[in-house]
Amino acid sequence: MHPPAPERHPYENQDPASMPHDMGYGCKMVDGVMHVYTTRNIMEKSTELELPYPDLQEYIADMNMMMALIINGPVKSFCYRRLQYLSSKFQMHILLNEMKELAEQKKVPHRDFYNIRKVDTHIHASSCMNQKHLLRFIKRSMKKYPKEIVHVERGKGQTLMEVFETMNLTAFDLSVDTLDMHAEVMADLEESKYQNVELRLSIYGRSRDEWDKLAQWAVTHQVYSSNVRWLVQVPRLFDVYHTKKQLCNFQEMLENIFAPLFEATVHPGSHPELHLFLQHVVGFDSVDDESKPEQHIFNLDSPLPVNWTEEHNPPYSYYLYYMYANMTVLNHLRRQRGFETLVLRPHCGEAGPIHHLVSGFMLSENISHGLLLRKAPVLQYLYYLAQIGIAMSPLSNNSLFLSYHRNPLPEYLSRGLVVSLSTDDPLQFHFTKEPLMEEYSIAAQVWKLSSCDMCELARNSVLMSGFSQGVKDFWLGPHHTKEGQESNDIRRTNVPDIRVAYRYETMCEELNLITQAIRTDEQETIREEGSLCMGAGQKEK
Structure with missing residues (x-):
């Protein structure tokens, strides 16, 4: 039994023309779940695929x-x-x-x-390093790249030095205590050889281009290690986005999360970076403070996602069901194409009502x-x-x-x-x-x-x-x-x-x-x- 062959860097020298072919399917979200059809023009001679x-x-x-x-x-x-x-x-x-x-x-x-x-x-x-490691990184960046633009607010860029000046800080002033905390991490993991991690990255569902931005970051900067796999965490913050008028209803959030994944599965050439990135994504996570009270009990009279325009957040079981239902359809499609499938691995049972653990057990x-x-x-x-x-x-x-x-x-x-x-x-x-x-x-x-x-x-x-x-x-x-x-x-x-x-x-x-x-x-x-x-x-x- 030999070790797996050393993986060449999966993001290097990728020719967009070598991507898997376009299947020509069309996708549309109905009652909060994505449905797949045989043609892009769903209204004309298109039949729905059986993806239960x-x-x-x-x-x-x-x-x-x-x-x-x-x-x-x-x-x-x-x-x-x-x-x-x-x-x-x-x-x-x-x-x-x-x-x-x-x-x-x-x-x-x-x-x-x-x-x-x-x-x-x-x-x-976002917090996979320890405090001392982060402190060393900030000090080193301040010495090497003081004029690098690191923050943009209202269209105006701020360099690293200017950010420090607004806080009345210098690199010398920094310590673990002033940090207000009581691609080097990957190198440390590879050096240790026997330790591996499954890092969580966030997709919020506020816009359709979040997946492409994340994938572009990973592929452009070659953020990859054989010791690392990715999970995508979706914070349960619909109520916040809806209050800020960033989302009209819950179905819009679901579409922003899942539509790019279906597009990248049906036609990888339309999202080449996302197709490459998904090869190392193993699942979804659902995160937020579970102790927050829920004002709604999920039942047959609950509004469908397209009608969920209320100010309060949907309950935990509502989030999990619609995430799992869409993941199931997506996995059927990805399995047909020989692509990696995704699993649901949520935060569950840390606090809050017991029905969170019931939903976790079922899904x-x-x-x-x-x-x-x-x-x-x-x-x-x-x-x-x-x-x-x-x-x-x-x-x-x-x-x-x-x-x-x-x-x-x-x-x-x-x-x-x-x-x-x-x-x-x-x-x-x-x-x-x-x-x-x-x-x-x-x-x-x-x-x-x-x-x-x-x-x-x-x-x-x-x-x-x-x-x-x-x-x-x-x-x-x-x-x-x-x-x-x-x-x-x-x-x-x-x-x-x-x-x-x-x-x-x-x-x-x-x-x-x-x-x-x-x-x-x-x-x-x-x-x-x-x-x-x-x-x-x-x-x-």
């Missing part, structure tokens, strides 16, 4: 059923007891097998926690934060059964929502939920050059995580990430998509087969318990129907 997406009525019905399930007393008791059982079972496993796991790890040559692959699955590009590939699962045993058990990934950031949560010792990460890990460690905002919460290692080291000290626990977290981060199948084959082993012990290659992951086998057997037992209950229920129904038929036959005689 989740039905709105079905989504709302399922969401209501899930909400009812969460508050059902017997179901809550059952799920709570199963979660407690999983915790106790893991403690028993540790007592019996901890030394065996350690011995298995020691037998592996050239592999320890430092040289296994780790992915920072939740980090924002997401994995989520970021998930703190509120500790208060919802039914949902926590469902996230375990479905193995939905959770990227957790204990240092970020410690500053904003939940003290470090109360963080549920060790509890989730012991129960078998797919959790990984991430940094969120190194500029705000970390001090060292390697924030992800800082996150791991603090977690290991505070929660007394073993070497096996740390390697399992790292393996989870790779499994959750959007890196390609070939890359994951090299990082985790060629059989990592299989089930159980067979999926693990300890020479690459440093996770003992004993731990992987335990996780798989425990999951099988839980699924068997659920399916056995369903089978028993079906058998009782069949017996009841059979006895009724026999009783009716005897009466006829």
